[in-house]
Amino acid sequence: MNLACASCPVRDSAACSVLSEDERNTLASLGRTRTLKRGEMLFAAGDEDAACATLVSGALKVCATNRDGDEQILALVHPSGFTGEMFAPFAHHDVVALTESKLCTFARRDMERAVEDYPALARALLRRSQEDLHNTRSMLELTAHGSAEARLAALLYDFARAASDSPCHPAQHFELPLTRGEMANMLGLTIETVSRKLGEFEKLGIVNRTGKRGIELVDPAHLQVLSGKDGE
Amino acid sequence: MNLACASCPVRDSAACSVLSEDERNTLASLGRTRTLKRGEMLFAAGDEDAACATLVSGALKVCATNRDGDEQILALVHPSGFTGEMFAPFAHHDVVALTESKLCTFARRDMERAVEDYPALARALLRRSQEDLHNTRSMLELTAHGSAEARLAALLYDFARAASDSPCHPAQHFELPLTRGEMANMLGLTIETVSRKLGEFEKLGIVNRTGKRGIELVDPAHLQVLSGKDGE
DNA sequence: CGCCTAGTTGATAGCGTTCAAATTGAGTGG
DNA sequence: CCACTCAATTTGAACGCTATCAACTAGGCG
Structure with a gap:
């Protein structure tokens, strides 16, 4: 063997x-x-x-x-x-x-x-x-029609799911696997826009940030709504 | 049989x-x-x-x-x-x-x-x-980072190649297989933007339009440059 | 002729980029 | 432990591209 x-x-x-x-x-x-x-x-x-x-x-x-x-x-x-x-x-x-x-x-x-x-x-x-x-194709759907907010929300939600054990429910705490630059690059945005939107998500009470990479997902449903992909 | x-x-x-x-x-x-x-x-x-x-x-x-x-x-x-x-x-x-x-x-x-x-x-x-x-993935690359001009140029170039017999050289005359709305939809743009950019391409001497769907490709190299995909 | 759909053109506004500067945080050496 | 350094991130202000809203044109068909 x-x-x-x-x-x-x-x-x-x-x-x-x-x-x-x-x-x-x-x-x-x-x-x-x-x-x-x-x-x-x-x-x-x-x-x-x-x-x-x-x-x-x-x-x-x-x-x-x-x-x-x-x-x-x-x-x-x-x-x-x-x-x-x-x-x-x-x-x-x-x-x-x-x-x-x-x-x-x-x-x-x-x-x-x-x-x-x-x-x-x-x-x-x-x-x-x-x-x-x-x-x-899901990424394509997102980047072609989605706003910066929707793109980032979808990405965060994907990361939360990838970090979770159960395939469907998102993890509550996780570390971002990508830098801001990599996230921006992936979504076709700039570093600044990603940073700003993350700040907005925190102000809205959707997430809390701990350090540069740590994320606590407070309101996953809200995130899903913003991503434009709920109900699928 | x-x-x-x-x-x-x-x-x-x-x-x-x-x-x-x-x-x-x-x-x-x-x-x-x-x-x-x-x-x-x-x-x-x-x-x-x-x-x-x-x-x-x-x-x-x-x-x-x-x-x-x-x-x-x-x-x-x-x-x-x-x-x-x-x-x-x-x-x-x-x-x-x-x-x-x-x-x-x-x-x-x-x-x-x-x-x-x-x-x-x-x-x-x-x-x-x-x-x-x-x-x-090619589409994704285009829609995430490319301008409206680059997206439409790439789409036109693809159509020109698809309409040609030889796989590499673009056809000189062809009919657009999609309406403006479908092109816009595919590229994540609006009908108006597609229409305007097509108009610009014609003013630049890259294409001539005959009727609503007909395209004569005058300057394929220019189109390829605009698409951001030459040399690949 | 009137209607309807597809496409064009124009004016305005919003979102995200760009450029610039401040801030944070991790790593390093004293 | 602290000062220093460098990269990553955040924040701010102004510009530009594309969407939006609206009016208009062209072509097809009853």
Whole structure:
């Protein structure tokens, strides 16, 4: 039995969880575990042999860089999430660690082979891909029509849910995983606007801030209303 | 041999093109062809037994409806494209015909079965899903940071490419597949802004308009610069 | 001809950006 | 423990882009 897999915290939730013990061990022997420090890059846009990876712990960001050199965060990857463009000749985006992160990486050609050899893995990745697509479309819906207030409210609510154990109820206390700059970037706003809106949320009694990153969510319902996404 | 498949214009490019003749015919016997008129809905957000479909001809839009009742176009589906949420318990978005459209539809449970029975189909759909994801992220990049001008320029350039035979070079003459309202909606702008920017593009000598929908692309390079996406 | 929908054009106002400066907080060395 | 430094954040004031409201034009169809 593979040592890494036996104690892997996402062994029951990652894409590879659909494999049998044997299959998983065979796959594991092709990959290697890797640790990225905050800011380290898994692969960059344009890389031809970009790796694929399952995130074991930590958090990643997927971002595009335009010709002026500024970044845009397009998606976050949470533990048990999968990243990597298996079918494109080169990577379209950068993937960077937001916090110290452990990953299980595979060469793209090995992953392509695995998808051929294990149909269940292909189906699991298809399912994940469709979920990613849905999440990205939700972001699109938000950034295209939503005000700065709605965008930030939705982001905070997402973070509160991600920080909670139960998938539906938001956590009452949590730490923001992103800096103001990263939040602004992700939402297509400026640092100043994010800061101001956060201040307004506090004045409205929706949240309390403790330090720079700590959030106490006082009125989640109000936040949900502002996000324009209640009742969904 | 299945009659519909034999003469299907997308038989070599749709997801089912990876199947053998026999497999394809078996799959075809489970589905049925269907024609939608402009504005007709394939399925609505919330439908539990939403169909899956390959688009044969025409064009579809995928859109979300918020609680105020206004729509947001999240994606377009072009011929040979696939639509349907196979793994969600219900559909998250509406899918509506933009023009008269022919589709090849399947009940979701049949599609789920087919994905299990034909691994190659699962891989083909995975590939498509990742492409959709990439397209949606491109839209996200645009709407989050781009000005109205950049958004419209990028949309026009996309249309010009979609209207062209060769995948890379934009068509010189084409018809806009969307109304001003639909373009505005898709880009998170207003009808008025789209109209004004189109007017500016014409004054700048980038395009000429013929009638309400006709476009002659005079200066594609300029358009690409404005879109902020050249050199990619 | 009148009606209706799609599109254009103009004037005004609001929201978020930009530029600038003050403030906080964590880390470091004395 | 304190002073220092640097980055992150907050706050303030003014500008600009796009939305909004409103009027007008063009084309299709009974």
